Amino acid sequence: MGIALQLLFTGLGVGSIYALVALGFVLIYRATNVVNFAQGDFAMLGAFSMVVLCIDLGWPYWLGIVLTIITMALFGALFNLGVYYPLRHRTFLPVIISTIGASILLENGVLAAYGPRPQSLPGVFASQGFSIGPVFFDSQYLTILAVTVFGVALQYLFFERTLLGKKLQAVSQDKEMASLLGIPVAFMIALTFVYSATLGGLAGILVAPILFVSVQMGASIALKAFAASIIGGFGDVTGAIVGGLALGVIETFGAAYISVPYKDGFAFLVLFVFLLIRPQGIFGERVAEKA
């Protein structure tokens, strides 16, 4: 029983990492119909930014977080300008490849600039965590879970209760119509990228103390986050969260009770099954094409 509880906690913790990154995916997808293969690298950039600011320069943790978020926001705008905007009228395929190119550029750019050594980043709390009975609660995982829950609630309020949020939703649902209503679509999309990059950077900051900071750290999360968002229902924000958490739990239990080396396979096996039985995912809706 104790083991199952520990696995559950860790599974949720890992899952919340996937959820955070998946959220970034979904937002960009809803606004632009594009899957951003560089989403994981946003997390990597956020983590490296923290390393440079807090470790190399030795600045205070909170300052590092603030500056990293600002940097990631700026980066999101840059990414939009350089990678998405020039291709916005094309089909989704060139854009996907462009994001793949961006991913390669980011990973190798950071590699060239910083070097290949993995770095460590201290967690938010000095203490590693605490035990209750047989279960150890890692403080960083708890932080991630808390931030995810809080962040999603905040995001819900923003999208549903503010005018800006509704405008963003409009753009993501029907660009043409939104534009006819006077909503500056290009600006809204830029905002979406900014927000998504910031989210990705935040995920990186939270994840770095656990996974350590390396050039490859984003890529491994991103793929699973993508799978998670499809399981949850592609294009649905709740789906991204639920899918991420579910994936983390399935993976962890699968590793413990079935096979550790095939752990990465479980995620995709589940995805496969979902795509066969219920392709719209847990929360998604089938959208019929109008003739």
Place this chain on the structure above:
Amino acid sequence: MRFRTLALVFAAASSVLTPLTSTAADPLKIGMVAPLTGPGAESGRFQMNGAKLAVEQINKSGGVLGRPLELVVEDDQTTNPGAVLAFSRLAGDASIPAFVGSIRSTQVHAMAPDILKTGKPVMIGGTDPQLTKLGNPWLFRFRPNDSYSARVIADFGVNVLKLKKWAIVHSTDAFGTNGMKNLTEALQKLGATTVLTQGYTNNSQDFTPVALAVKQSGAEVMGTYMTFEPDQGIFAKQLRQLGVTISWVGSPTTVTTTALKLAGPALYGSYAVVDFNRDSSPAAKAFAALYETTYKSTPDVFSSWTYDAMTVLARAINTAKSVEPEAIRKAILATRDFAGAEGTFNFDQNGDGLHGYNIVRNDNGTIVFDKHVEFRD
């Protein structure tokens, strides 16, 4: 495309001009295949450092056959086809008599057919025992292979620590799987029991299931073959969080600088087998001091093996008084009791130069040399 033309023009120009300047002090080129890009880029840099350091030392004391050594490096991109292309590119230069190859066994395997065809000596650092059993006479290994690391782990754990119930945690790549196989065999020979064999895929983000499995197995001691330091770090931390305090004897990754930095206190008190440790011999100390003065950082296994490889190679060419492949080969194999940074080199007929490992201990963050175990069979 302009770069290509520029390069061609430059090459043409230099090939015209070179004969005009050729003298007896013509540099002797040694080819080197190293990862400059890809996941192995970090180790590639250290490998080059070690080789360059050796070249400097050799050239200071007169060079090889009166000529200064020059290193020609090609990037293998940390992939198999990359290694093959890098090697064949170097091999296309007929003036290169010998090469320093890869530390990754799969890359050496990939290059092997071309090495056989080229028929020139290649110094390698890959530790798959199979590499010296391929019947390829041109591979010379400058690190003790994994059958030795496994035997030393087993020997130390069973005979010194007196622990007989083992858990083996290993990465599922070539290094980890072979290490596991060899360790299982070695433990069996010593009458110990393996209560858990747990593989994991590289770059796992979470090791809770592995840590729990170790905890549940009731093992007294853990032998590990882990390839990447982040995995090492996450695993160590989670193991300790779950309250597992058993002894740990690990592969060389367990004590690299990066591993220590990432895992911190979670690795205190663990043991590891390493082929390179600065305190293991006077030669190692000398190399470490030299490396630190030159590069202002601590050396590790990546630089020590290439340093030894270049040094032994230069000696062999000088002894053979020739750059003919067969002559170099005989001279390398005839190397006896040569004190290198990695250890004392005695080449056997298969091309293995080292037959033992060092045991070190993580003493609250400092790596302390414990002993050297050598096999004379």
Place this chain on the structure above:
Amino acid sequence: MPTRRLGGAIVFVAAAAATIAVPLVHPMPAYSLNLLMQASTYAIAVFGLTIVLGYTGQINLAQAAFFGIGAYCVALGTTTFALPFWIALALGIVLAGVAGAALGLTTLRLGGHYLAMVTISFQTILSLVLTNWIPVTRGPDGISGIKRPTVAGYALTDSGVYLALCFAALWIVGFFVWRLGHTRLGRHMQAVRDNELAAGVVGVDTYRTKVIAFTLSSVLGGFGGGLFASGFSYISPDQFSFAESVVFLTMALLGGVRSPFGTALGTALLILLPEWLRFLKVVYLAVYGAAVILIMVFMPEGIWGFAAGLVRRVRGAPTEPAASVPPLPLTTRTAQSDGTTLLRVSKISKHFGGLKAVDEVDLEVRRNEVHALIGPNGSGKSTLLNVLSGLYVLSGGEIRLEGEAIGALPPHERAARGLGRTFQNIRLFTAMSVLDNVIVGAERPGNPVEPGSSARDLARAALGFVGLADRAQRSVTSLSYGHQRRVEIARALAGNPRLLLLDEPGAGLNHVEKDDLVALLKRLKGHGLTILIIDHDMNLVEKVADHITVLNFGRRIADGAPGEVLRHPDVIAAYLGEVKDRAAA
């Protein structure tokens, strides 16, 4: 054979022979041999992507997995099982094909991102199996000592000779892929890519076409992998990962995925680029990533597509000589209007959840009449048409075409029975020429083609009928809206339809174009074609319709001759509101 094609064939054969001969007669350094072996075997795999992605528009992110299947079959076959190379290769190709077919059959009903994820999943799982199923695959150690093939008792241990073999394979596969683009299957693939919905309606079995494309892709992947394994004599599982699939995809897109020349170019570039960029040492991969983005932005059709586009603009589109256009043999079952029922729709319903878009509608279209379907916006007209075409599944009722119940048939089978249609928002195959668009229509299954004439002639005849014969070689996107509309009609006509469904053909047309349309419709009617037309323009409807059915809120509110229907109080009320409302307005 026309001289231009003969000339092209000669150049092709000469180029192929030349490249195959070079490694045979001229000794090349090992480096070049290795490089070219990698390039040629990769190119064969990437040709697979030309078929599935370039032609059919389906994304495949598992090409490295199929490559790996082929490689492992050859590796294990020639080492563990001591099979001759050719048998092992055949096994690899078959296995890869079976895997591809299985994957395709189960998931090609979904598309786009879903397919991407399924292929990624398959890829990841296969990588894990190759690494961890050690008893069979030898795990991460890989397999060395892979044997070379023997040809007529002579083992190809010489890499130069083996390279010649790879080149030969490359040219043959390349030719096959290029030829495929010009066959009926190839046209079907491109139709699926450009507009899957329209493709179905025009008679293409879209599911089957996609599965075939996917299977061909996996077969080529396996073929390339088998050749690769023998070429390098050593493989390990880390070479067949998702990252490698991404590399294949990038190679395809960089050169231009729609043409085998493009993909070959892209492959060569991406293998040579890192080599040329070696001098950049550490930074080159970053430069490569940036280069990928730049090419996507400035040359979205890939390099070959860009170059081909330039050539086309310089040369201009070839025009068809008007004199050689044959007349359109508009075959109809009977030449005269005989009042018999062609289409009987009984109590058709279509519900979307709680919304009854079409509510128990009865409709009868008589042979050789023009039957108009009108009603205010949202009355269910287009929905009804979509139900008739098979694009929507009906919720209730029956559809009989000449007595045969077709309500359960998919769109392409209804097309096979002579149902043709056009769409309100024009659905042409945008990457194909005007003529090719119409040929797809002509090639619909079950099309009664006169002996001696081919689908191509039929298509040209259809184009001639709508007055666009001289624009046959133009790309459809270069035509005006009105002309595009006519091409769509020609595409439907080329299928010799028994019943032609026209969904707001007048939409978006100006005065002049509408008059042309009315003239065209009258000509069609004069040839005895049966037409069911939806339109909002009452003038147009009055001019052409023999019979009108009116819908409102999904129900039929009037049905009869134009004179009475258009003066029916319910109809007027439906369009203009009740009398008291009109007074207020």
